[in-house]
Amino acid sequence: MPLDTLAARSRNLALFERYGALLTKHQQEVLDLSLKSDWSLAEIAGHKRTSRAAVHDIVKRSVAALEEFERRLGLLAEAGRRRRKVALLEKELASVKRRLVALETA
Numbered sequence: 001m002p003l004d005t006l007a008a009r010s011r012n013l014a015l016f017e018r019y020g021a022l023l024t025k026h027q028q029e030v031l032d033l034s035l036k037s038d039w040s041l042a043e044i045a046g047h048k049r050t051s052r053a054a055v056h057d058i059v060k061r062s063v064a065a066l067e068e069f070e071r072r073l074g075l076l077a078e079a080g081r082r083r084r085k086v087a088l089l090e091k092e093l094a095s096v097k098r099r100l101v102a103l104e105t106a
Helices: 003-022 025-036 041-048 052-073 075-105
Strands: none
Touching (some): 025 041, 025 052, 041 052, 052 075
16 A cells, blocks of 8 residues: 555544544444444445445545545544654653753752
């Protein structure tokens, strides 16, 4: 799987975990099979007794809805900002601890 496809899949999964509850039950089921269980469109179509094209359309529209939720609410972006801030604070704390140890041993 190409990295861009893997990155897109990871983003879609993160969006689904954040906003999946806002989708219809049917959309949730199809995306769960597609993103979490890694079923092919044909497998989902057989399971849902519909066409592959219909499943493709549901996945495409559902992912577009998830992207729109993110555009409006920004929860995924905010979580990323918080992770980066926490990492920076942890790095600064480690630096302070090293300096403190150096002062105590001097």
